[in-house]
Amino acid sequence: MQSFRYLEAYYAKDATHVWFFGDNLPVDNPAEFKKYDNLRKKYSENDLSTFPIWSDGKYFYSDGMSEEKSTIVDVTEKQ
Amino acid sequence: MSKTTNSILIAVIGGLSLVVVGAMAFGGLYLTFYVNNALCLKLGMNSNFAKDCSSLYFYTTNWSLGIPVKSYEEIKEADFATFKVVQNLYAKDKNVVFYEAAKLSGANPATFAVINRLYAKDDDQIFYEDKEVSGADVESFSILQPESQSQFKWHESIAVDKHSVYLLGKKQEQVDRDSFHELVAVPEFFYDREGLLLYFGDRGFVRVQGADVDSWRNVDGPFYSDKNAIWLRDHDYVKVLENIDRATFEVLKPEIEQQEKIFTPYLKDKNHIYLFRYDKVGIL
Numbered sequence: 001m002q003s004f005r006y007l008e009a010y011y012a013k014d015a016t017h018v019w020f021f022g023d024n025l026p027v028d029n030p031a032e033f034k035k036y037d038n039l040r041k042k043y044s045e046n047d048l049s050t051f052p053i054w055s056d057g058k059y060f061y062s063d064g065m066s067e068e069k070s071t072i073v074d075v076t077e078k079q
Numbered sequence: 080m081s082k083t084t085n086s087i088l089i090a091v092i093g094g095l096s097l098v099v100v101g102a103m104a105f106g107g108l109y110l111t112f113y114v115n116n117a118l119c120l121k122l123g124m125n126s127n128f129a130k131d132c133s134s135l136y137f138y139t140t141n142w143s144l145g146i147p148v149k150s151y152e153e154i155k156e157a158d159f160a161t162f163k164v165v166q167n168l169y170a171k172d173k174n175v176v177f178y179e180a181a182k183l184s185g186a187n188p189a190t191f192a193v194i195n196r197l198y199a200k201d202d203d204q205i206f207y208e209d210k211e212v213s214g215a216d217v218e219s220f221s222i223l224q225p226e227s228q229s230q231f232k233w234h235e236s237i238a239v240d241k242h243s244v245y246l247l248g249k250k251q252e253q254v255d256r257d258s259f260h261e262l263v264a265v266p267e268f269f270y271d272r273e274g275l276l277l278y279f280g281d282r283g284f285v286r287v288q289g290a291d292v293d294s295w296r297n298v299d300g301p302f303y304s305d306k307n308a309i310w311l312r313d314h315d316y317v318k319v320l321e322n323i324d325r326a327t328f329e330v331l332k333p334e335i336e337q338q339e340k341i342f343t344p345y346l347k348d349k350n351h352i353y354l355f356r357y358d359k360v361g362i363l
Contacts, residue, residue: 004352006345008335021344022354022363035335 207248
């Protein structure tokens with residue numbers, strides 16, 4: 001309870017768990033779980049979801065769902 | 080050419096231009112008048128009533144793909160010569176008051192007047208939209224004026240007379256008129272000498288049994304507190320959240336501020352983290 005943090009957009013974590021809207025996510029490493037601003041979910045050639053992408057460094061999560069790496073796209077604008 | 084000749088030429092051209100513009104304007108007006116009468120077009124009297132050369136209509140406007148689409152309903156029993164719009168959705172002729180396209184039964188057109196967007200009256204009745212407000216006293220009937228600066232838009236819907244409180248045209252038998260007030264610090268709540276009342280639209284005022292009016296506060300979102308407990312307000316009820324420590328209760332804020340205000344599902348007190356989901360609060 002002491003380490004409980006409400007991160008953002010229904011995601012919360014403590015030292016041993018990550019939750020999305022109260023549902024326990026199968027995250028291997030809660031300490032590394034964080035949001036990646038430059039990642040977006042891709043549904044089609046022209047569609048990038050606006051859901052933020054979260055990751056523990058091993059798997060991606062979007063709207064609480066575990067995602068295949070191939071659906072996640074780096075949308076960082078190259079200078 | 081000399082300067083004099085130039086001036087004359089400019090004056091002539093200017094004069095001719097004015098004549099042409101005037102003729103066009105007059106011609107336009109005449110054409111509009113002629114077309115309206117020849118084609119008998121429907122012309123709006125306000126945003127809900129219209130007439131053509133021989134009939135009267137109530138109309139509504141719906142938007143489809145950015146284009147206004149009007150649907151008309153003819154007011155069949157109106158007297159065309161004396162028909163006029165009163166205000167909003169009300170109109171009258173020498174004999175009858177109309178609400179939208181239908182007769183407002185029993186209303187006197189000679190004394191009929193609109194009170195606000197929802198209520199109207201004649202010399203001996205109060206109306207809520209197209210219904211009589213049964214038992215209302217016309218002399219003392221008035222719309223309750225808000226005491227707070229709340230954004231909650233109740234103020235057109237609540238009225239009082241010397242005997243009763245009315246909400247959306249319905250007498251609130253359970254409310255004491257003389258001690259009835261808005262709870263200024265907490266939107267959507269009112270009180271009388273019997274205790275706290277929740278404004279619940281069509282369903283009337285719902286009494287919150289056991290709540291302390293003086294200490295009633297909004298904690299965050301649907302969570303309220305009084306001196307004794309934390310309360311959860313859903314659409315049609317307010318209930319005590321049992322086994323939650325009132326003094327240390329808080330609704331957790333996300334670490335990263337949200338651009339859009341979204342529902343917060345995580346709560347805590349000194350004993351537990353709680354999840355608020357599907358209108359229920361449970362230990363996480």
